[in-house]
Amino acid sequence: MKQFLSFVRKEFYHVFRDSKTLLMLFGIPIVLIILFGFAVTNEIKNAKIVVCDYAKDPASQEIINKLSVSETFLLDRALLSPSQVEEAFRKEDIKLAIIFPANFYKDLQHLNKAQVQIIADGSDPNAASTLTQYATSVIMEYQQKLIQNAKMPYTISPEVRMLYNPELKGTINFVPGIMALVLLLICVLMTAVSIVKEKETGTMEVLLVSPFNPFLVIISKAIPYLALSLVNLAVILLVSVTLLDMPINGSVLLLFGASTLLIICALSLGLLISNVTQSQQSAMLISVMGMMLPTMLFTGFMFPLENMPNALQVFSNIIPSKWYYIIIKSVMIKGLGFSAIWKETLILFGTTCFFLIISLTKFKIRLA
Amino acid sequence: MRTLGFLLRKEFKQIFRNKSLLPMIFVAPIIQLLILPLAADYEVKDINISIVDHDHSTYSQQLISKVTASGYFQLADYGNSFKRALKLIESDKSDLILEIPQGFEKNLIRENKEKLFVAVNAINGVKAGLGGAYLAQIISTYNNDIRMRWLQQPKFNPMPQIEVTSSNWFNPHLNYRFFMVPGILAVLVTMVGAYMCGLNIVKEKEVGTIEQINVTPIKKYQFILAKLVPFWIIGIFIFSVGLFLVARWVYGIVPVGSLLLLYSYMSLYMVAVLGLGLLISTFSDTQQQAMSITFFFIIIFMLMSGLFTSIDSMPHWAYIIAKCNPVTYFIEVVRMIVLKGSSFSDIKYHFLVMVGFAIFLNGFAIMNYRKTS
Numbered sequence: 001m002k003q004f005l006s007f008v009r010k011e012f013y014h015v016f017r018d019s020k021t022l023l024m025l026f027g028i029p030i031v032l033i034i035l036f037g038f039a040v041t042n043e044i045k046n047a048k049i050v051v052c053d054y055a056k057d058p059a060s061q062e063i064i065n066k067l068s069v070s071e072t073f074l075l076d077r078a079l080l081s082p083s084q085v086e087e088a089f090r091k092e093d094i095k096l097a098i099i100f101p102a103n104f105y106k107d108l109q110h111l112n113k114a115q116v117q118i119i120a121d122g123s124d125p126n127a128a129s130t131l132t133q134y135a136t137s138v139i140m141e142y143q144q145k146l147i148q149n150a151k152m153p154y155t156i157s158p159e160v161r162m163l164y165n166p167e168l169k170g171t172i173n174f175v176p177g178i179m180a181l182v183l184l185l186i187c188v189l190m191t192a193v194s195i196v197k198e199k200e201t202g203t204m205e206v207l208l209v210s211p212f213n214p215f216l217v218i219i220s221k222a223i224p225y226l227a228l229s230l231v232n233l234a235v236i237l238l239v240s241v242t243l244l245d246m247p248i249n250g251s252v253l254l255l256f257g258a259s260t261l262l263i264i265c266a267l268s269l270g271l272l273i274s275n276v277t278q279s280q281q282s283a284m285l286i287s288v289m290g291m292m293l294p295t296m297l298f299t300g301f302m303f304p305l306e307n308m309p310n311a312l313q314v315f316s317n318i319i320p321s322k323w324y325y326i327i328i329k330s331v332m333i334k335g336l337g338f339s340a341i342w343k344e345t346l347i348l349f350g351t352t353c354f355f356l357i358i359s360l361t362k363f364k365i366r367l368a
Numbered sequence: 369m370r371t372l373g374f375l376l377r378k379e380f381k382q383i384f385r386n387k388s389l390l391p392m393i394f395v396a397p398i399i400q401l402l403i404l405p406l407a408a409d410y411e412v413k414d415i416n417i418s419i420v421d422h423d424h425s426t427y428s429q430q431l432i433s434k435v436t437a438s439g440y441f442q443l444a445d446y447g448n449s450f451k452r453a454l455k456l457i458e459s460d461k462s463d464l465i466l467e468i469p470q471g472f473e474k475n476l477i478r479e480n481k482e483k484l485f486v487a488v489n490a491i492n493g494v495k496a497g498l499g500g501a502y503l504a505q506i507i508s509t510y511n512n513d514i515r516m517r518w519l520q521q522p523k524f525n526p527m528p529q530i531e532v533t534s535s536n537w538f539n540p541h542l543n544y545r546f547f548m549v550p551g552i553l554a555v556l557v558t559m560v561g562a563y564m565c566g567l568n569i570v571k572e573k574e575v576g577t578i579e580q581i582n583v584t585p586i587k588k589y590q591f592i593l594a595k596l597v598p599f600w601i602i603g604i605f606i607f608s609v610g611l612f613l614v615a616r617w618v619y620g621i622v623p624v625g626s627l628l629l630l631y632s633y634m635s636l637y638m639v640a641v642l643g644l645g646l647l648i649s650t651f652s653d654t655q656q657q658a659m660s661i662t663f664f665f666i667i668i669f670m671l672m673s674g675l676f677t678s679i680d681s682m683p684h685w686a687y688i689i690a691k692c693n694p695v696t697y698f699i700e701v702v703r704m705i706v707l708k709g710s711s712f713s714d715i716k717y718h719f720l721v722m723v724g725f726a727i728f729l730n731g732f733a734i735m736n737y738r739k740t741s
Contacts, residue, residue: 020652024660032667039686040671043493046680074680089537091714093680093700108530115531122536123707125544127678130494132534133501143530154476154518156511160486160500163457168493189663193656278388280655281567285392288663289559292670293400293552297407302676304495306414308407326460333491334458 003212007220014194015224025190029182029232030239036178037244041170044130046074049096050088053078055104059114063142067098072134089121096120096131108146164333175240176328177301180321182236183229183259184266184295189287190225191270196283199274215360222267229263230256249335258331258345262324265352269320272359299325323348371586375594379568383598393564397556397606401614405548408676415499416462418445418453425473427514434510435466440502457489464488464499476514538707545619550702551675553610557603557634558641558669558695563662565599565645570658573649592734596642603638604631615706624709630702633715636722637698643729644694650736669695694725 016022049067053060068075076094079085085097099117107114118135120128165172195218198204207217233256240246248255270287277283296302298316305316316322323344330336338345384390417435421428436443444462445453456462467485469475476482486503490496539546572578581591611630615621623630644665652658672679672686673695679687690696701718704710712719 018654018656020657021654021660024657024664028660028664028667031664035668035686035689036671039682039689040677041681044678044681047678048680086537090704090708090710095680113529113531115533118532118534120534120536122539122542123703124547124678125536125539125542126547128536128539128542130498132536133498136532136534137501139530139532154511154514155481156476156484156507156514157481158484158486158504158507160488160504162488162490162496162500165490165493165496168490168497170493172490173492185663185667189659193659197656279386280659281386281571282388282392284567284655284659285389285396285563288659288666289392289563290396292559292667293404293555296670297404303408304492312403312407329491330458336458340458 004216004220007212007217008223011194011221011224015228025186025228026232026235028186029236032182033175033178033236033239034243037171037175037240037246040174040178043168043170044127044134045071047072047095047127047131048076048093049073049098049131049135050076050079050085050094052080052082052085052097052099054102055100057103057105059105059108059142060100063100063116063139064098066138066142067135070134070138072131085119089119094121095124095127096135098135171244171246172333174301175244175246176325176332177299179233179236179240179328180262180299180301180325181295183233183262184321184324185287185292186232187225187229187263187266188270188273188291189284191222191267192273192277192283192287193280194225195221195271195274196277196280199278200280214363218271218363222271225267226260226263229266230260233259233263246332248332250331250337254338254341255328255331258324258327258341258348261345261348261352262320265320265348265355268352268355268359272355272362275359275362275364295319295321298322301325317347318351320348320351323351372590372594375586375590376597379594379598383602393560393602394606394609397560398609398614400556401549401552401610402618404552405545405619408544408548408552413440414442415440415464415495415502416444417441417464417466417503418447418456418462419443420448420450420453420465420467421446422448422470423468423472427473427476428468431468431507431510435503435506438502438506440499440506454487457487460489462489463495464503466503477518546621546707547703549615549619549621550706551673551699553607553615554695554699554702555670555673555675556610557607557638558698559666560606561599561603561638561641562645562648562666563659564602565595565642566648566652566658566662567645567655568599569595569646569649570652570655574654588734588737592646592737596639596646599642599645600635600638603641604634607634621706623706625705625711629712629715630705633698633701633705633719633722636719636726637694640694640722640726640729643726643733647729647733647736650733669693672696673699675699694722697721697725 051064051067053064064075067073073096079088082099085099088094088097097119099119101115101117104114104116116139118132120132122128162168198207208214237248237255241248273283273286277286298305298319299321300316305313305322308316327341327344327348330341419432419435421432432446435441441464445456447453450465450467453462453465457465465487467487469483469485472482472484484507486500488496488500536542572581611623645662648658648661648665652661672690672693674690679690679696682690697718701715704715
């Protein structure tokens with residue numbers, strides 16, 4: 001036991017003496033949470049649009065005014081001809097063009113029917129369909145106003161309630177995702193590198209010939225990172241509650257329990273990577289290049305998992321952060337108890353055991 | 369020149385001899401490019417809806433069949449308990465609840481108006497907004513049907529009606545892959561460039577071989593060039609494989625604009641990215657440090673680049689950060705040339721900014737690099 005403690009102490013020294021890495025270890029999560037809590041959102045705001053108004057009558061003016069006060073659109077300028085529209089799309093980041101034909105209001109008054117054309121930049125399909133939807137609804141609102149003057153019977157009015165997130169803030173969706181991403185990647189990276197580093201510099205040999213159990217050598221390497229990650233988690237939670245107004249509706253204890261499980265899972269994955277690699281360079285490449293994009297996508301906070309092809313949905317099941325993300329959302333936002341998340345927790349636990357067993361069986365106590 | 373040739377040969381040998389590194393450099397990006405665009409699909413479809421029907425009337429049945437036949441929604445549950453529907457939302461089995469109150473049909477006919485209750489799981493705000501909007505659309509169409517049935521059809525259109533026709537240029541079928549593939553390709557090239565270049569130099573520092581190079585008459589610029597050129601070539605190679613093999617044959621994306629323009633921008637961009645790697649390497653002593661710093665920058669560059677989410681939606685301060693990010697410009701240019709066929713005069717400004725980045729990053733790095741420690 002005493003031996004073990006002194007090994008753990010050695011590892012803590014390693015971590016604390018490297019102030020640059022330590023700064024990164026704590027700096028990255030905090031900066032990321034703040035940056036992305038505020039900045040990364042799938043809402044669409046301030047999209048630049050142009051209008052091409054041939055009508056220049058009260059109706060088109062009113063619709064244009066409505067569009068320009070909306071937060072979604074940023075009315076760039078009015079254009080004169082369709083050829084200019086094409087040039088604008090090609091040259092600038094215009095997302096939408098709205099064209100009012102001549103006699104718009106006249107047609108509306110006399111024929112009760114008028115046309116508006118919307119052209120979207122389809123190279124960003126998500127923005128294109130959302131913006132078209134918004135612009136259409138602004139125009140429809142105007143139409144509704146005209147209809148109301150001619151009172152209509154038999155009206156069904158839907159009352160819509162947005163559960164958990166009444167203001168439709170992107171933060172609620174993104175912060176748990178970023179938490180999962182950051183915790184997973186940093187833990188994997190740090191463990192993998194710190195073990196491979198001993199291999200590369202040759203000190204692993206020294207540790208292995210010591211009378212100390214090689215498995216405990218590895219475990220003592222993981223302990224400082226477990227401790228640091230828990231501190232990290234506390235800081236992340238503090239930042240997201242105070243600065244980003246994230247609610248914690250469920251039990252904090254449960255949140256920490258689940259996070260500890262994820263951290264252990266990440267540590268064992270890092271261990272696995274360190275076993276199969278020989279140099280820090282390749283350990284880093286696997287844990288960053290190999291894992292960053294997949295984790296980002298398959299956690300499910302960027303793109304809905306249910307839209308992916310079946311094979312990828314199956315694949316996403318082995319990404320630990322996916323389960324963690326579900327747990328965090330249930331506990332933090334929906335305020336549910338353990339009974340709602342036992343299945344995900346069990347899966348996360350199973351994944352952890354799987355990684356641990358593989359890496360322990362692959363662990364070689366002889367070098368080369 | 370001859371010295372530079374020898375140094376380059378050394379670098380290439382070192383890269384190609386490292387058997388564990390090679391697949392990471394060449395295979396991993398290609399595999400990611402093959403798989404990831406399939407995963408990045410934002411189209412909102414198959415929204416799961418649970419319907420709570422307290423009315424059980426002809427009208428409520430008609431409304432339900434309208435909702436399920438629309439193609440947007442999938443009926444996850446039908447019953448008469450709101451509590452049960454809420455449980456389904458909690459377990460993520462359904463996204464939306466439509467509650468039809470008792471006496472829906474009766475009140476609508478007798479009192480001319482009636483309410484419906486809709487509850488949406490709004491954790492994902494965009495999905496919730498779109499789901500709610502689709503449902504509102506269906507309800508309003510159904511509402512019009514009822515009016516038609518009860519009111520006499522007048523000769524003229526009784527209500528003013530604005531017809532909105534919409535079209536999507538550059539990608540008429542709104543294929544999300546067209547948007548993602550160029551973006552992901554750009555990010556992969558960035559990661560390979562910045563990471564490999566930074567780590568490579570720090571490795572020499574850590575192992576101590578940089579000392580041996582420092583005592584030779586090799587000039588500072590020769591050493592740096594020898595480190596940059598191989599990764600510049602590798603970056604362009606990966607980009608070409610991604611563009612011609614994966615994007616073209618797998619996703620059917622053929623660049624609309626000029627390839628020459630695309631490649632000249634790409635070459636310029638690689639210089640800037642390698643400069644970043646070089647700069648990071650001058651600031652760090654160990655590979656672990658270099659890696660943490662690069663990780664920090666890459667993840668910020670990636671999420672702040674408009675790859676997944678639009679930079680226009682960001683608050684102003686974040687928008688400024690995004691504008692100071694070279695990846696933003698590269699992704700924008702790749703998308704502009706490949707999808708819209710923009711010409712040189714359209715992206716002059718982007719060229720200028722990238723030249724600035726390249727000069728700043730490389731200049732700073734070279735100034736910071738010392739042959740003596």
